[in-house]
Amino acid sequence: MNPGxxxxxxxxxxxxxxxxxxxxxxxxxxGYRMYWKAEPRQPVSGTPGSWVAYDGARxxxxxxxxxxxxxxxxxxxxxxxxxTQAWKATVDFDVPHGVKLSxxxxxxxxxxxxxxxxxxxxxxxxxxxxxxxxxxDPDDKSAKYQTVAYFxxxxxxxxxxLRVVAKTKLPDYARLTPP
Amino acid sequence: xxxxxxxxxxxxxxxxxxxxxxxxxAPWPAPGQAPPVDTATPPDRQDDEHxxxxxxxxxxxHRPIVRRLGAAAAVIVALAVGEVITDHVPDTDTQQxxxxxxxSIGKPVDVRTFDASVxxxxxxxxxxxxxxxxxxxxxHDTSGVWVLVRIRLVAANEPVAVTYAAVQDAEGRTYLASxxxxxxxxxxxxxxxxxVPVAGEVAFEVPVAVxxxxxxxxxxxxLFDDFRMDAMADIPLGISTGTAQQWKATTTAATVAxxxxxx
Numbered sequence: 001m002n003p004g005x006x007x008x009x010x011x012x013x014x015x016x017x018x019x020x021x022x023x024x025x026x027x028x029x030x031g032y033r034m035y036w037k038a039e040p041r042q043p044v045s046g047t048p049g050s051w052v053a054y055d056g057a058r059x060x061x062x063x064x065x066x067x068x069x070x071x072x073x074x075x076x077x078x079x080x081x082x083x084t085q086a087w088k089a090t091v092d093f094d095v096p097h098g099v100k101l102s103x104x105x106x107x108x109x110x111x112x113x114x115x116x117x118x119x120x121x122x123x124x125x126x127x128x129x130x131x132x133x134x135x136x137d138p139d140d141k142s143a144k145y146q147t148v149a150y151f152x153x154x155x156x157x158x159x160x161x162l163r164v165v166a167k168t169k170l171p172d173y174a175r176l177t178p179p
Numbered sequence: 180x181x182x183x184x185x186x187x188x189x190x191x192x193x194x195x196x197x198x199x200x201x202x203x204x205a206p207w208p209a210p211g212q213a214p215p216v217d218t219a220t221p222p223d224r225q226d227d228e229h230x231x232x233x234x235x236x237x238x239x240x241h242r243p244i245v246r247r248l249g250a251a252a253a254v255i256v257a258l259a260v261g262e263v264i265t266d267h268v269p270d271t272d273t274q275q276x277x278x279x280x281x282x283s284i285g286k287p288v289d290v291r292t293f294d295a296s297v298x299x300x301x302x303x304x305x306x307x308x309x310x311x312x313x314x315x316x317x318x319h320d321t322s323g324v325w326v327l328v329r330i331r332l333v334a335a336n337e338p339v340a341v342t343y344a345a346v347q348d349a350e351g352r353t354y355l356a357s358x359x360x361x362x363x364x365x366x367x368x369x370x371x372x373x374x375v376p377v378a379g380e381v382a383f384e385v386p387v388a389v390x391x392x393x394x395x396x397x398x399x400x401x402l403f404d405d406f407r408m409d410a411m412a413d414i415p416l417g418i419s420t421g422t423a424q425q426w427k428a429t430t431t432a433a434t435v436a437x438x439x440x441x442x
Binding site: 081082083084107110113114115116117120121122151152153154157 | 336
């Protein structure tokens, strides 16, 4: 390959750079978007206990406290495993008519960044709702309603916020802090 | 008619008289004679007219054959090198296989999203169904032996379900946790919470002969059973042949310990 080859093909070589960039742009962008939107990464939050607008609705964490006497459906006490602590989160929702919070999950965030799912297996007999973002009564059509969620944490863990995640709104999620 | 003063007729067309007229060209010199001197073309143009056409300038008979043979040889060498590279580079399954974290009984193994440890191992010839009210049979026997491994699992930073539990023998044969009855610890029904250790037993049905070589493997491959490039625990169970024979000879049905929170 002599120097003349580079001179004869200089325009093709120069055009190769933007051509490669264009060819790689779409798959890289798609892959990055899939990675970025796969997890809740961007919190939507407000002041402690205040309303937070998310997924077309408003929501707030009205109470987050350790539950020392959880009960089952029959009103009998539920045993809490040694070394753990049950926590109860109460959330207010204000959902405009026509808006439905679907594919919604909640999790409890502790001070060290760990997250916990609601309704743990060791509290499965607890009197807890099946859905945490819709009214317990499916016939309840009111715009404002309240739900509760129970969590089981190590006794030394310190919860700081409740996360509400709508799959269709990822990577955004509502980060509700207690008043 | 003087040759230099008038046109020369060739066929029906008249060739203008002058230096280019073929009839007026000097004859090619015989061997040994000097070529004729062009007196009509100015001296500074004579070199240009005798220069070969660009595409013909380097025409040589032997060079294209050498070049073509060289190019063919280069292609063959490239293909051979590619084949050698392909043969020596691990295939996709090997490249993306899980990262095996080996441990020993009693010591926790970091499996990225959770920690796993083997607490104890026992065996039996018959096992009781944990859900006798809904099971077709209250007990389950086997032509091999039941190996019950008591494990302790702790999620790391977020809830996780350990849905892959298997034992592997020395030849790489894998025996999944039995599905002959409900095993909530490893069938996806048990979600582990960070920092909350859960212990329980998992039952495997294996031939007696492979028991001394078994190691347990635990992973959390997610909803789509995707093990690629993720961590997997591998803990040898260290069972002797005599112990396996004793288990096979027992007649008392063993009960699989359900998962429960431990400290």
